[in-house]
Amino acid sequence: MSASSPYVEIHSLKKSFGLKPVLRGIDLTVEAGERAALLGPNGAGKTTLLRILAALTKPNGGRVSIAGRDIVEDAQQVRSLVGFVAHQPYLYDELTALENLLFFARMYSVRNGRERALALLSRVGLERKAGERAGTLSRGQAQRLSLARALLHSPRLLLLDEPDTGLDEEGNALLETFLAEHRSQGGTILFTTHRLERALALSDSILMLNNGRVVYRRPTHELEPESVRQVYQEVLR
Amino acid sequence: MSFWTQVWAILWKDVRCELRSRQVWLGMGLFALLVLVIFNFAFDLRVDNKAAVAPGALWVAFIFASLLGLGRTIAAEREKGSLDRLLLCPVDRKAIYLAKLLGNMLFIGVVEIIALPVFAALFNIPLFTGPLLLIVLAGTLGIASVGTLFSAMAAATSARDVLLPILVFPLIVPVVIGAVRATGVLMVPAGPSPNEPPWLSLMIAFDIIFLSVSMLTFEYVIEE
Numbered sequence: 001m002s003a004s005s006p007y008v009e010i011h012s013l014k015k016s017f018g019l020k021p022v023l024r025g026i027d028l029t030v031e032a033g034e035r036a037a038l039l040g041p042n043g044a045g046k047t048t049l050l051r052i053l054a055a056l057t058k059p060n061g062g063r064v065s066i067a068g069r070d071i072v073e074d075a076q077q078v079r080s081l082v083g084f085v086a087h088q089p090y091l092y093d094e095l096t097a098l099e100n101l102l103f104f105a106r107m108y109s110v111r112n113g114r115e116r117a118l119a120l121l122s123r124v125g126l127e128r129k130a131g132e133r134a135g136t137l138s139r140g141q142a143q144r145l146s147l148a149r150a151l152l153h154s155p156r157l158l159l160l161d162e163p164d165t166g167l168d169e170e171g172n173a174l175l176e177t178f179l180a181e182h183r184s185q186g187g188t189i190l191f192t193t194h195r196l197e198r199a200l201a202l203s204d205s206i207l208m209l210n211n212g213r214v215v216y217r218r219p220t221h222e223l224e225p226e227s228v229r230q231v232y233q234e235v236l237r
Numbered sequence: 238m239s240f241w242t243q244v245w246a247i248l249w250k251d252v253r254c255e256l257r258s259r260q261v262w263l264g265m266g267l268f269a270l271l272v273l274v275i276f277n278f279a280f281d282l283r284v285d286n287k288a289a290v291a292p293g294a295l296w297v298a299f300i301f302a303s304l305l306g307l308g309r310t311i312a313a314e315r316e317k318g319s320l321d322r323l324l325l326c327p328v329d330r331k332a333i334y335l336a337k338l339l340g341n342m343l344f345i346g347v348v349e350i351i352a353l354p355v356f357a358a359l360f361n362i363p364l365f366t367g368p369l370l371l372i373v374l375a376g377t378l379g380i381a382s383v384g385t386l387f388s389a390m391a392a393a394t395s396a397r398d399v400l401l402p403i404l405v406f407p408l409i410v411p412v413v414i415g416a417v418r419a420t421g422v423l424m425v426p427a428g429p430s431p432n433e434p435p436w437l438s439l440m441i442a443f444d445i446i447f448l449s450v451s452m453l454t455f456e457y458v459i460e461e
Contacts, residue, residue, distance in 0.1 A: 054325055057461040079327040090318035094254040106246040107326035133257075149322075 005068065007032040007157065007188045008053065013062035015048055022048045024212035025062070032156075035179065035189040037199035037220075040209035041236050046192040049209070050159045053190065054084045066157060080108065083155030087162035089142035093135030097126055097145050100134050101152060108153035120148040124174060139166035147178065158182055160191035164198065176202065196232050200225060210235050243328050247336035251310075252343065260313075261306045261344055269302035269352040277359040291360045292420035296413055298352060299373075300380060300406075303345045307384035308401050310337055311459075312392040320392075320459075330456035334385065338451075341381040349373055362424060368437070372419045375440040379412030379447055380405075386451040389458045408447075415440040 006029035013026040022045045030036050038046050051057040052064060055075040064071045071078045091100050098117060105113030121127050124144040129137060134145060143166045150158065158179075164172055179189055179202060193199050199206055200220055206228060208216035216231055255261055276294035314320035323333065353373075357363065387404040391397035419436035422429045 051461075056321060056325055076327045076329075079325060082325070084325050086318070086321075088318055090322045092250065092254055092319055093317070094257040095250065099253070103246060103250050104322075104326065107243070107323070107328055 006030060007034070007067060008190065009063075009065045011063045013049075013052065013064055014060050015045075015052060015057065016060055022212055023052075023059075026209075026212075026214055028207070028214055028217075030188055030190060032188055033183060033186050034205060035183055035191075035203045036205045036207055037203035038190060038192040038207050038209060039194070039196065039199055039232060039235070040192075044209040045212045046209055047161055050084070050161050050190065050192065053157075054082050054159055055079050056084075080153065081156045083150035083153070083158045085143075085146055085150045085158070085160045085163045087165040089134075089139075089146035091134040091137075091142055091145060091149075094133060096131050096133055097121060097137065098130040100145065101149060104149050105152055110153050113152075116152060117148075120151060121145075124148045125170070140168050140171050143167050144171055144174065147175065151178065151182075156187055158187060158189045158191075160189065162192055162194070164193065164195075196229060197225075200228070208232065208235050240329055240332050243332040244336045244339070247323070247328075247333060248339050248343075251336065251340040255340075255344065261309050262347060265302040265306045265344060265348045266351050268305055269298045269348050270355055272298035272301055273352060273356050273359055287360065287362060288421050288424035291356075291362055291424065292417045294360070295352075295356050295420060296376065296417050298356075299345070299349060299376070300409070300413065302348050302352075303341075303377075303380050303384060304402055304405065306344045306348075307341055307381070307388045307405070308391070308398060310341055310385065311389045312397055315392045324460065330459060331452050333459065334452055334455040337389075338381055338385045338448075341385050342377055345377050345381060349377065366423060369420065369423055372416055372423075372437060372440070375437060375444055376412055376416035378444045379416075379440060380409055382444065382447040382451050383408045386455055386458060389455065411443045412440055412447075415443070 008028070008030035010026050010028040013023050014021070015023040026049065038049070040046050048057065052059050052071065053066065055071045055078045058072060066078050067081055069077050069081075092103070095103065098121065101117035101120065102113055105117055110116050118127070118130070121130050124147060126141060126144060126148070129141060134142060137145065143163070147163065163175055167175060182189060191202070200223065203220050205217065205219050206223065207214055208231065215235060218228070273294065276298070280290050280294065311320065314323065384401075384405050387401060387408075391400040391404065394400055415436040419440065422433060422436065
């Protein structure tokens with residue numbers, strides 16, 4: 001990847017499930033170090049877009065590259081660059097919090113995996129829960145553990161699908177701290193949310209997706225909150 | 238991380254989860270024992286027809302119990318969403334297949350270790366010989382290799398419990414025939430007839446075919 005090329009490049013991306021088109025030709029770029037918020041009504045294609053970027057779902061058409069690597073042909077390299085937080089924690093309930101992190105540390109070949117896992121457990125405030133099974137954690141605690149797992153291998157691109165689901169105030173503050181840290185280290189972030197205020201506060205650019213297409217994109221610093229609120233209400237209708 | 242380290246890590250995780258939840262092993266084991274007990278009462282097992290009936294009863298118990306476990310292997314992970322998390326990792330899909338296969342063989346193997354002495358006692362057959370272990374191993378590999386692949390396929394559908402046996406039974410017929418006949422040969426005191434086909438070799442050949450095809454196609458089955 002050259003120094004000037006975007007970190008995430010999407011050209012004419014299409015995805016259908018059966019006969020139902022979900023993404024109808026997305027063109028989008030996200031620069032390295034940028035925090036982009038993805039808004040849109042339910043069924044707009046936000047989660048599908050993130051899943052494709054995480055090399056979890058294959059597109060039907062178009063081209064997507066992350067750090068210059070094609071997400072279909074170089075899927076394994078792309079996966080090692082990406083950290084993904086879904087709106088559900090998706091942990092192994094029978095494993096303890098620490099065992100969950102250790103397992104994924106091995107999957108991502110994290111050096112000093114145990115030290116890294118323990119440090120992250122401490123960062124998300126779960127050091128006392130390290131030996132407890134993930135299935136016994138509260139929804140918010142499980143989401144924090146999910147956040148720690150996503151950061152385990154120090155990914156360059158964070159994909160967050162409604163990451164604040166189930167988080168309390170303290171958890172949300174923690175999430176914001178992690179996002180700020182990730183950005184200060186040059187990391188790129190793409191996150192979905194239904195909360196416009198949150199999107200405005202945490203992002204450098206606002207993207208709106210509707211009916212499988214990007215219908216709005218503006219840098220956050222150029223936006224008047226009231227005008228963007230009106231646009232968002234239009235999109236939601 | 239090397240391929241085998243990935244296989245080991247996933248296998249360790251699956252075994253640990255199963256040891257703590259005990260969802261699959263207990264169900265499979267009890268089911269196999271119940272089938273053997275029912276067959277013992279259902280069939281007229283005189284000395285002259287034991288070799289014809291007993292191997293079939295044993296393998297039917299193994300296959301039905303195996304399908305109970307195979308159905309849960311990937312379906313449980315998919316239902317919980319943790320399969321997506323595993324697929325997000327930069328892990329060779331063949332490593333995931335092999336780990337799941339080895340886990341299934343381990344679960345089925347434990348059930349067989351419990352069921353074999355019960356079978357020997359109920360049917361009054363001295364079975365514990367070296368060749369029997371080889372036959373059981375080859376039969377288990379055949380069932381598990383096909384079953385692991387199709388459990389991944391069936392897990393993506395809502396009718397997985399019905400679909401899995403429909404997909405797996407026809408494909409494992411050659412291995413089942415070989416396993417039943419090879420086990421039957423062990424029960425004939427006079428030894429195998431000269432015209433008896435080399436059942437164990439045939440089973441191993443089918444195992445190699447099933448394993449190779451399953452490993453090559455698993456990636457396309459598991460990914461969206």
